[in-house]
Amino acid sequence: MQSSMSRRSLEEMATRRDRSGSLWLVQAFSGLLLVLILGAHMIAHHFIVEGGLRDYQQVLDYVANPFVFIIEIVFVITATAHALLGARAIVLDLRPSAATMRVVNWVLVAVGAVAIGYGLWLAVALQRAAGA
Amino acid sequence: MTERDIEFKVFRYKQGGAAPAHQTFTVRCDENTTVLVALQDIRRDQDGTLILRHSCHHASCGTCGMRINGREELACVVKVFELGTPTVVVEPMRNMPVISDLVVDMEPFYDRFNAAGMPFIRESEYLEEAEVAEGLETYMRCENCIECNLCVSACPIMGTDPTYIGPAALAATWRVVEEPRGLDSRPLLDWVDSQNGCWRCHVAYECNEACPSGVLPGDKIMSLRRELTKRKFRRLFGR
Amino acid sequence: MDNIQPTTDPVRPKAPLRSWFDVRGRSLSTLAFALNRLTAIGLTIYLFLHLAVLSLLLRGPEGWDQFVALAKNPAFLLLDVVLLFGVVYHMANGIRVALVGMGVAHTRQKSLFYVLVGIALVAFVVGAVLIFVE
Numbered sequence: 123m124q125s126s127m128s129r130r131s132l133e134e135m136a137t138r139r140d141r142s143g144s145l146w147l148v149q150a151f152s153g154l155l156l157v158l159i160l161g162a163h164m165i166a167h168h169f170i171v172e173g174g175l176r177d178y179q180q181v182l183d184y185v186a187n188p189f190v191f192i193i194e195i196v197f198v199i200t201a202t203a204h205a206l207l208g209a210r211a212i213v214l215d216l217r218p219s220a221a222t223m224r225v226v227n228w229v230l231v232a233v234g235a236v237a238i239g240y241g242l243w244l245a246v247a248l249q250r251a252a253g254a
Numbered sequence: 255m256t257e258r259d260i261e262f263k264v265f266r267y268k269q270g271g272a273a274p275a276h277q278t279f280t281v282r283c284d285e286n287t288t289v290l291v292a293l294q295d296i297r298r299d300q301d302g303t304l305i306l307r308h309s310c311h312h313a314s315c316g317t318c319g320m321r322i323n324g325r326e327e328l329a330c331v332v333k334v335f336e337l338g339t340p341t342v343v344v345e346p347m348r349n350m351p352v353i354s355d356l357v358v359d360m361e362p363f364y365d366r367f368n369a370a371g372m373p374f375i376r377e378s379e380y381l382e383e384a385e386v387a388e389g390l391e392t393y394m395r396c397e398n399c400i401e402c403n404l405c406v407s408a409c410p411i412m413g414t415d416p417t418y419i420g421p422a423a424l425a426a427t428w429r430v431v432e433e434p435r436g437l438d439s440r441p442l443l444d445w446v447d448s449q450n451g452c453w454r455c456h457v458a459y460e461c462n463e464a465c466p467s468g469v470l471p472g473d474k475i476m477s478l479r480r481e482l483t484k485r486k487f488r489r490l491f492g493r
Numbered sequence: 494m495d496n497i498q499p500t501t502d503p504v505r506p507k508a509p510l511r512s513w514f515d516v517r518g519r520s521l522s523t524l525a526f527a528l529n530r531l532t533a534i535g536l537t538i539y540l541f542l543h544l545a546v547l548s549l550l551l552r553g554p555e556g557w558d559q560f561v562a563l564a565k566n567p568a569f570l571l572l573d574v575v576l577l578f579g580v581v582y583h584m585a586n587g588i589r590v591a592l593v594g595m596g597v598a599h600t601r602q603k604s605l606f607y608v609l610v611g612i613a614l615v616a617f618v619v620g621a622v623l624i625f626v627e
């Protein structure tokens with residue numbers, strides 16, 4: 123087949139590649155992971171324990187379990203990443219300028235860092251409170 | 255043969271003219287009347303200023319795309335009676351500048367094909383004995399796609415971001431990747447591995463529904479993504 | 494894509510909200526997409542609220558138990574039902590979008606939708622009943 127494509131346009135096209143595909147894959151896999159974790163999280167929190175919502179001491183005992191501790195930490199990181207990548211996709215569909223998008227990216231990274239940091243801190247603090 | 259009067263609510267707009275509005279015409283139709291024929295009747299008998307675009311009358315040139323009762327259709331193959339509505343609403347395609355009445359500016363659509371250097375245009379398997387028209391070297395065709403723009407009109411993402419490459423051009427890109435015939439398809443894959451490329455699609459599959467020619471652009475976009483996903487994993491594991 | 498002409502339409506300027514959420518005359522998959530986006534926004538807001546509420550735990554039993562008492566009133570439980578719907582729908586459709594979007598089973602995306610969302614709806618009804626029974 124004869125192609126009407128010139129060398130130059132081929133090189134031009136190759137420069138279009140960006141990270142959006144990888145970001146989407148992170149979004150997809152974090153989503154699939156969340157299905158597993160969140161399924162466990164919801165069932166454990168609300169349906170297994172008699173009476174659903176547990177009282178203060180029950181919650182502390184629950185997070186004191188090291189297995190739960192790890193799951194909750196993975197959950198905070200995955201959920202935050204998934205949510206913020208989703209937010210980014212929505213913003214992208216609003217046709218932001220390149221400059222706006224740069225700001226948005228930074229804001230999202232900052233929000234994510236704060237949320238994850240806070241989540242970790244909370245988990246550790248609760249662990250301590252439970253141990254005390 | 256049964257005949258009935260059908261009302262057509264037709265979108266009217268002239269550039270620089272009054273705000274767009276719908277105008278109602280009544281046309282006598284029978285079971286063979288297509289929307290395109292009814293519109294031509296209106297143009298001939300009632301209002302010569304009604305502008306529309308068509309050529310082949312049999313779903314192969316892709317020029318008569320428009321929205322009929324809100325759905326993307328080729329007007330030449332939609333029979334009025336089969337719609338089953340007493341009033342038929344006829345509007346131009348979405349996501350394109352309207353030039354006049356039912357005609358949209360197709361340039362953005364072709365630009366997308368040109369941006370890919372039109373590598374997906376192939377030699378047509380025309381009859382050996384057919385003479386090639388003057389000024390042409392050979393006949394070319396673009397696979398199943400009849401370049402009607404209906405998928406672009408139906409796509410909700412196209413509706414918010416005009417820089418999206420869009421279903422038709424992505425589907426065409428997949429054809430090259432699927433069957434490169436000696437062409438290096440990597441630059442094309444790079445091109446669609448981007449924010450405005452196949453990752454932009456949100457799997458709404460309106461394009462599949464809209465396509466009158468069996469291209470299934472949505473499926474093709476997902477095929478591209480499978481290819482790119484494989485490529486990314488291969489890179490991740492350093493292969 | 495700077496060499497591509499924008500498809501700016503002077504007659505019908507694009508409104509993103511309409512483009513995403515106006516499902517009239519659209520197919521099932523657009524409805525799926527619109528719902529996905531809607532639940533996504535809701536769940537994101539919920540996630541951050543949820544994280545914030547958990548800090549009550551650090552203020553000792555009083556603050557927490559007060560909150561739990563509040564959370565048990567019927568209006569709150571209704572919100573829980575809405576939340577549950579958001580979660581199960583977003584999960585089910587999300588699995589479909591993740592698979593299809595990677596080109597897995599993409600030619601059967603519709604059946605995938607019916608099966609997954611069907612399971613989600615059953616889970617939702619069961620969950621909703623449980624919320625009120627308890």
Ligand code: SF4
Pocket residue numbers: 408409410411412420421454455456457458459460461462471472475
């Ligand atoms: S599947 Fe993708 S390209 Fe097709 S209509 Fe939906 S968003 Fe647009």
Ligand code: SF4
Pocket residue numbers: 316398399400401402403404405406421422425464465466467468469470471
């Ligand atoms: S892919 Fe289908 S709907 Fe889109 S332009 Fe080609 S023939 Fe028309």
Ligand code: FES
Pocket residue numbers: 308309310311312313314315316317318319328329330331
């Ligand atoms: S007139 Fe050619 S496709 Fe309708």
